[in-house]
Amino acid sequence: MTLPLEGYRVADLGQVWAGPVLGHYLADMGAEVIRIESSAGSDKMREIAKEPSEIRKMLDANFVFRNRLSVTLNFTKARAVEMTKEIVSHCDIVIENFSPRVLAKFGLDYPALRKARPDIVMLSMSAAGQSGPFRDLMGYGPSINSVSGYDSHVGYFGDNRLMVNAWDADPTMATMGAFAVLSALHHRESTGAGQYIDLSFFEGLTSLLGESVMDYSMNRRVAVPLGNRHPMMVPHGVYPCKGKDKWLAIAVSGQNEWRAFCKAVGEQEWTEDERFADVYARLQHREELDTCVAQWTRRQERYEAMHHLQSHGVAASIVASLEDVYLDPHDQFRRQDLVIEDGRLERNDVIYGIPWHLSKTPGAIRSLAHGLGQDNKGILCGMLGMAEGEVERLMQEQVVY
Structure with a gap:
């Protein structure tokens, strides 16, 4: 070759x-x-x-x-x-x-x-x-x-x-x-x-750091750490699952994904809740929403939750350790x-x-x-x-x- x-x-x-x-x-x-x-x-x-x-x-x-x-x-x-x-x-x-x-x-x-x-x-x-x-x-x-x-x-x-x-x-x-x-x-x-x-x-x-550099040059606004937060996506974070130190990363962007997420977790009434009705409301009440999401994820096995949310078009993935990666069948297939x-x-x-x-x-x-x-x-x-x-x-x- x-x-x-x-x-x-x-x-x-x-x-x-x-x-x-x-x-x-x-x-x-x-x-x-x-x-x-x-x-x-x-x-x-x-x-x-x-x-x-x-x-x-x-x-x-x-x-x-x-x-x-x-x-x-x-x-x-x-x-x-x-x-x-x-x-x-x-x-x-x-x-x-x-x-x-x-x-x-x-x-x-x-x-x-x-x-x-x-x-x-x-x-x-x-x-x-x-x-x-x-x-x-x-x-x-x-x-x-x-x-x-x-x-x-x-x-x-x-x-x-x-x-x-x-x-x-x-x-x-x-x-x-x-x-x-x-x-x-x-x-x-x-x-x-x-x-x-x-x-x-x-x-x-x-x-x-393009966005942060532009924000400072145009608005004199200095970026600060956000942890797992995102300036425009919510829910956006890492949530606990069943088992010791097992976590699920979830990111939801826009109203279509929000409605899909609510349907996936069986909480469609969240779409009518004033606190969570649109992205701006959710940003104002993100801590309350994170608490609600965590209540759902704690009852879930992380892989099952990942595949379930993915099937509804929601970006979700386990937080993998290197052991998880090494033993993962997808990784083994490509290895x-x-x-x-x-x-x-x-x-x-x-x-x-x-x-x-x-x-x-x-x-x-x-x-x-x-x-x-x-x-x-x-x-x-x-x-x-x-x-x-x-x-x-x-x-x-x-x-x-």
Whole structure:
């Protein structure tokens, strides 16, 4: 099977989560991705396990580092920097997510790499972009959620703010980055010219807050956390069901769905109740309505309630734990493409798969994460034409390290 990005080669200097996730998106679709890393300052995702024999400890690493090669070069050594440029000269794409000063310090910024490969497409993902007063801001996804305004929306109405304790910022920006890289490649196919992509977490995450940004710019109204509430949908929330810690999420929009919901729960008189007659009345009496809805859901088994409401055209779903997801027959049905055979994994180990299903070129998980520097000789001897003895000498000198 020919994959859509076969023939493209990527130098992946990404760290932790965002850069490597972008790298595996490209690798899953056929690009040859060479991860350039170092034992001198190994990625935090590598700190759990560096050897292939320890692969079962590397489940996160297997997600972000799969389908790619690993070469170790110590940027504190001038020869390693030159070898990195030589690798880039054989690549179409460079991706990195350091703060702006890092690669410039080593002489590996875009102007330098463009000399090695004039038509290179280079993507830099950083906390706040390559210019401006915050350009040197450092952080991880959750902390950048906070500075971008994202976390100001998180929490219960009238309560303290909460931090999004998840790394959703990183894969979100990786997805934006993949789109930008493919757009730049398309431009290069048409013009022959490469280009530089400056992707800011700050801007990317703020762009997801469009309604709140517009509301402030037009009305000077500052968005506050709403918890499970919605500004125009009601009922809208998570309601308790039979059993311990079993919940059902329900969202009702507009009068047609409201009437369908009332019919489904056997409370058609709610449509005549002044408190709930239209959306504006329901918004004013949402707490009373939530109490009424919860009285119904508490008597229901969550799956039965979900299917019952869905059959009436009401958006409802269980609040699933990861165990629920893992055991779900729908997930198991689609998981056939997610399991990879590898002697280092136990039979029931599942690796994250490819969420998009292309009918002709679906992508493939060809390998788990390679060990740190596992492909040193293959790349340095095969691609750069170095003698094996020279590579061994550079390993002793901790240039290849």
